[in-house]
Amino acid sequence: xxxxxxxxxxxxxxxxxxxxxxxxxxxxxxxxAPIIAxxxxxxxxxxxxLSAPSAAFLFGTDEFGRDIFSRVVFGARxxxxxxxxxxxxxxxxxxxxxxxxxxxxxxxxTLLMRSIDYLYTFPDIxxxxxxxxxxxxxxxxxxxxxxxxxxxxxxxxxxxxxxxxRNKPYFEASEIVGASHLxxxxxxxxxxxxxxxxxxxxxGFSAAVLSAAALSFLGLGAQPPDAEWGxxxxxxxxxxxxxxxxxxxxxxxxxxxxxxxxxxxxxIRDVLDPRQRKEGQ
Amino acid sequence: xxxxxxxxxxxxxxxxxxxxxxxxxxIHVVPGDPVMVxxxxxxxxxxxxxxxxxxxxxxxxxxxxxxxxxxxxxxxxGDLGTSIFTNEPVRETLFKVLPNTLALxxxxxxxxxGVGLPIGFxxxxxxxxxxxxxxxxxxxxxxSIPQFWLGLIFLLFFSLTLxxxxxxxxxxxxxxxxxxxxxxxxxxxxxxxxxxxxxDVFSEDFIRTxxxxxxxxxxxxxxxxxxxxxxxxxxxxxxxxxxxMGGAVVIENVFAWNGIGRLALEAVLRRDYPMIQGFILIFAxxxxxxxxxxxxxxxxxxxxxxxx
Numbered sequence: 239x240x241x242x243x244x245x246x247x248x249x250x251x252x253x254x255x256x257x258x259x260x261x262x263x264x265x266x267x268x269x270x271a272p273i274i275a276x277x278x279x280x281x282x283x284x285x286x287x288l289s290a291p292s293a294a295f296l297f298g299t300d301e302f303g304r305d306i307f308s309r310v311v312f313g314a315r316x317x318x319x320x321x322x323x324x325x326x327x328x329x330x331x332x333x334x335x336x337x338x339x340x341x342x343x344x345x346x347x348t349l350l351m352r353s354i355d356y357l358y359t360f361p362d363i364x365x366x367x368x369x370x371x372x373x374x375x376x377x378x379x380x381x382x383x384x385x386x387x388x389x390x391x392x393x394x395x396x397x398x399x400x401x402x403x404r405n406k407p408y409f410e411a412s413e414i415v416g417a418s419h420l421x422x423x424x425x426x427x428x429x430x431x432x433x434x435x436x437x438x439x440x441x442g443f444s445a446a447v448l449s450a451a452a453l454s455f456l457g458l459g460a461q462p463p464d465a466e467w468g469x470x471x472x473x474x475x476x477x478x479x480x481x482x483x484x485x486x487x488x489x490x491x492x493x494x495x496x497x498x499x500x501x502x503x504x505x506i507r508d509v510l511d512p513r514q515r516k517e518g519q
Numbered sequence: 520x521x522x523x524x525x526x527x528x529x530x531x532x533x534x535x536x537x538x539x540x541x542x543x544x545x546i547h548v549v550p551g552d553p554v555m556v557x558x559x560x561x562x563x564x565x566x567x568x569x570x571x572x573x574x575x576x577x578x579x580x581x582x583x584x585x586x587x588x589x590x591x592x593x594x595x596x597g598d599l600g601t602s603i604f605t606n607e608p609v610r611e612t613l614f615k616v617l618p619n620t621l622a623l624x625x626x627x628x629x630x631x632x633g634v635g636l637p638i639g640f641x642x643x644x645x646x647x648x649x650x651x652x653x654x655x656x657x658x659x660x661x662x663s664i665p666q667f668w669l670g671l672i673f674l675l676f677f678s679l680t681l682x683x684x685x686x687x688x689x690x691x692x693x694x695x696x697x698x699x700x701x702x703x704x705x706x707x708x709x710x711x712x713x714x715x716x717x718x719d720v721f722s723e724d725f726i727r728t729x730x731x732x733x734x735x736x737x738x739x740x741x742x743x744x745x746x747x748x749x750x751x752x753x754x755x756x757x758x759x760x761x762x763x764m765g766g767a768v769v770i771e772n773v774f775a776w777n778g779i780g781r782l783a784l785e786a787v788l789r790r791d792y793p794m795i796q797g798f799i800l801i802f803a804x805x806x807x808x809x810x811x812x813x814x815x816x817x818x819x820x821x822x823x824x825x826x827x
Binding site: 356359360361362363364367368369370371372373374375444448451452455456457458468471475478479482485489492493496497500501504 | 534537545546548549550556659660662663664665666667668671672674675679680761762764765766768769772783784786787788790792795799802803806807810
């Protein structure tokens with residue numbers, strides 16, 4: 239099936255459409271944050287603290303009188319940034335480990351995959367927490383820690399695909415005619431790893447956003463006055479009885495973002511898995 | 520069978536030793552001098568004497584391999600070191616509150632399994648019907664909600680507004696909200712996992728054969744589908760338990776539940792490295808123990824697993 243055909247099928251999938259639109263909106267918010275946000279996200283207005291949502295303050299104001307809508311809009315920037323860096327770290331390291339382990343057999347494979355399997359048994363939030371504990375709390379360390387914590391997912395997916403591909407006749411044939419390691423990996427393995435990786439990356443993005451928000455909520459990531467959604471919830475938690483909007487909007491922002499990537503990932507998986515496609519349509 | 524169990528136990532033991540070595544080495548991940556970082560956090564300016572003293576107490580004046588060796592020996596003789604902040608033994612401090620975390624994780628697990636499993640099973644049984652789609656929409660929503668946010672919402676609603684449940688405390692009433700928060704978010708994950716494995720089970724040849732023979736549906740479900748699904752369920756329990764423990768760390772801090780997660784966060788914020796190491800070690804041990812239990816359960820249930 240041609241690539242164009244695949245893309246056509248993908249675009250007709252309702253999950254991909256919905257997830258795609260959500261992510262597109264998020265990207266627009268992130269890029270045009272200074273235009274969309276009516277106020278400076280860090281500007282204090284103590285006279286207007288804890289105002290309820292109104293025409294002037296769409297989502298109300300926080301304990302320092304800052305406009306929550308503007309902060310949520312700017313938060314999209316941090317969230318995308320954190321997600322991209324974390325997924326990038328996980329993807330690059332995971333694919334490298336997976337390819338090495340799947341391509342070379344012997345002790346390299348045993349060592350790499352045993353370590354990956356071991357790390358895989360730990361919840362990623364815990365690996366991230368442990369790493370931040372030693373690296374020191376900050377948003378950049380959270381990105382690194384969350385990135386490292388998701389390596390096992392990418393490594394395992396890559397590894398299993400590489401194992402399947404390298405035993406296929408075409409692969410053995412190229413090996414026999416003397417194709418170099420690099421050529422075999424770049425030309426034959428990488429294209430086959432890509433589709434399942436797209437699914438894992440999309441679902442991994444939402445996992446990374448959730449972990450990073452949780453760590454920032456715990457005070458280990460973004461520091462004040464950063465407009466980061468998890469941090470906003472942590473800072474506002476003492477005012478939730480009086481001003482529930484402080485709790486509501488940053489939370490909804492996280493949910494919608496995570497939902498977008500989850501739906502997109504599920505949709506791509508359905509399209510890529512022919513068995514599901516047959517049953518589903 | 521005995522051989523298989525012994526081999527699993529040996530592997531688990533080696534894994535544990537490697538974990539201890541890894542945790543012992545973690546202190547070298549600290550950027551800069553860990554002693555300076557700790558003293559900087561806990562006392563401001565420190566004298567050279569204090570610095571040297573702390574270096575000696577932590578064994579950081581020794582070569583790395585001796586430090587690691589000492590740490591491993593210490594751990595296996597029950598010594599997890601001393602908290603830099605409270606000067607109390609790490610082991611006692613952590614063990615005092617560990618039961619609270621386990622209570623939270625197990626009650627959340629009951630909720631997650633009790634809610635998620637039937638939903639996943641039901642969705643798989645009615646695969647591709649509207650009810651399946653509806654349940655899966657709810658489940659994807661469930662896995663997208665941050666636990667700490669849901670916890671705050673519950674806190675606001677049930678404790679602060681309705682005043683049905685305490686905001687914090689140590690009795691069983693204070694356990695309800697954190698356990699429910701944790702359980703309900705993982706119920707969504709359990710439902711998704713159960714559904715996908717059950718779809719596979721229901722499309723197996725032996726199920727089709729059983730139906731083709733004209734067996735009543737109840738027999739098909741109880742005699743043919745139950746056992747393979749039990750294996751799947753055990754896998755799910757194993758995976759989810761680890762994740763529940765991780766979630767507990769966050770949830771304990773939302774509800775001020777006095778468990779090791781709360782202790783760990785305090786330790787992280789104070790750079791109390793021996794305490795953090797102890798925390799990670801306890802987690803590693805719990806997870807390794809859990810994986811042994813899983814392996815034993817597989818061996819018991821799955822006739823295809825050979826024991827040699």
